[in-house]
Amino acid sequence: xxxxxxxxxxxxxxxxxxxxxxxxxxxxxxxxxxxxxxxxxxxxxxxxxxxxxxxxxxxxxxxxxxxxxxxxxxxxxxxxxxxxxxxxxxxxxxxxxxxxxxxxxxxxxxxxxxxxxxxxxxxxxxxxxxxxxxxxxxxxxxxxxxxxxxxxxxxxxxxxxxxxxxxxxxxxxxxxxxxxxxxxxxxxxxxxxxxxxxxxxxxxxxxxxxxxxxxxxxxxxxxxxxxxxxxxxxxxxxxxxxxxxxxx
Numbered sequence: 001x002x003x004x005x006x007x008x009x010x011x012x013x014x015x016x017x018x019x020x021x022x023x024x025x026x027x028x029x030x031x032x033x034x035x036x037x038x039x040x041x042x043x044x045x046x047x048x049x050x051x052x053x054x055x056x057x058x059x060x061x062x063x064x065x066x067x068x069x070x071x072x073x074x075x076x077x078x079x080x081x082x083x084x085x086x087x088x089x090x091x092x093x094x095x096x097x098x099x100x101x102x103x104x105x106x107x108x109x110x111x112x113x114x115x116x117x118x119x120x121x122x123x124x125x126x127x128x129x130x131x132x133x134x135x136x137x138x139x140x141x142x143x144x145x146x147x148x149x150x151x152x153x154x155x156x157x158x159x160x161x162x163x164x165x166x167x168x169x170x171x172x173x174x175x176x177x178x179x180x181x182x183x184x185x186x187x188x189x190x191x192x193x194x195x196x197x198x199x200x201x202x203x204x205x206x207x208x209x210x211x212x213x214x215x216x217x218x219x220x221x222x223x224x225x226x227x228x229x230x231x232x233x234x235x236x237x238x239x240x241x242x243x244x245x246x247x248x
Contacts, residue, residue, distance in 0.1 A: 001228050003030035007080025008227070009072065010034060011063055011121060012090030014041020016190035017140065019048075020216035021087055021223050026054030028224060030085065033076040035061045037090075063090045063117030073124040083128045085227050088121045089140040091158075096151035107154045114158035115165070122169055126178065134177045136227045139166050141182040143242045159184075163238045170236030179235040181226045186242025188214040209244030 008025055012018035014036030026032045026049040034049070034056050036042035042058040049056040057079050061072040077083050091114040094106050118139050129135030144152065145159030166182040173180060187193070187204050193213070194201075205212050222241050225231055240246055 001028055001224060001230060003028050003085070003228070005029060005031055006084040007031050007076070007082055008033070008085035008087065009059075009076040009080075009083065009125070010087040010089060011061065011072075011117075012036055012140070013045050014038040016192070017185065017188060017216045017219045018087070018089040019045045021089060021220040022056070023048055023052075023054075024217065024220040024224055025085075025087075025227075026056055027052065031080055032056040033072075033079055034058045035072055035076075035090075037062050063088075063121055064112035066120050069117075069120040069124050073121075073128060077128055082132055083125060084132075084135060086121065086125045086135070086137045087140070087223055087227070088118045088125075088137065090117055090121075091140055093155050094152060098151065099153040102153060110154040110158050111161075114155070115161040118162050118165060122165065122180075126169070126173060129178050130173070130176055136178070136231075137169075137180045138223045138226050139180070139182040141166065141184045141238055143184045143186045143240055143246045145182075146184050146238060146240065147246055166238065167236045174235055179226075179231070181231070181235060182238045183219060183222050183226065184238045184240045184242070185219050186214060186240070186245045188216060188219060188241075190216060207245065208242070212243065214241060214243060 008030045010022040013022040013034040022034050034042050034045045046056045046058045059075050062068045141162040142159040144156045145163040149156045170180040
């Protein structure tokens with residue numbers, strides 16, 4: 001699988017799954033716009049890609065802000081000479097708790113980044129891709145967007161929204177040669193999860209049929225597949241990457 005200079009923007013690429021995805025796509029030949037709200041994390045990703053001989057630049061962006069997203073995509077098109085691929089990965093979670101005790105600010109923040117952010121990025125990316133007559137997009141959902149994340153109402157609702165938005169966009173743009181898919185990771189050993197005690201990590205791993213946590217690199221490989229021509233007959237899916245956790 002190669003991307004041979006195809007241009008891609010990856011949001012939330014300063015750490016974790018987004019960082020692994022940007023690095024993996026660059027290793028396959030893509031030219032990458034790395035975006036994150038964190039300048040330090042984003043620049044680190046760019047340095048890693050360039051050190052391996054890849055092509056990348058950093059554009060800081062807040063995906064919950066429409067003007068910021070529009071500027072991101074405009075600068076991406078300028079750097080890449082177009083926009084072939086996109087990975088809408090930026091997102092946040094929140095502390096578990098009862099819905100009736102959730103601060104409204106928490107709900108607004110999660111919805112603003114996870115769902116509104118995905119919509120704003122899709123809107124800007126599709127504008128470019130419709131004119132170009134082609135494109136492939138992967139949105140970052142979650143297995144919480146397929147079933148449920150107990151005591152995480154805002155996150156569950158937002159990720160269900162991402163799955164629904166993905167399906168809607170896939171059908172709208174299929175005849176315009178644009179594919180839109182989502183990945184739905186389960187428990188992945190991101191830096192945030194790695195900060196928890198090893199005992200907690202072992203307990204979570206025991207809940208997974210495959211008996212271990214997933215890695216950001218495994219999610220990145222699935223994203224690359226869905227973006228690639230190898231998945232040319234796939235659109236509108238929400239691909240579970242959770243070690244069998246949601247199997248029924």
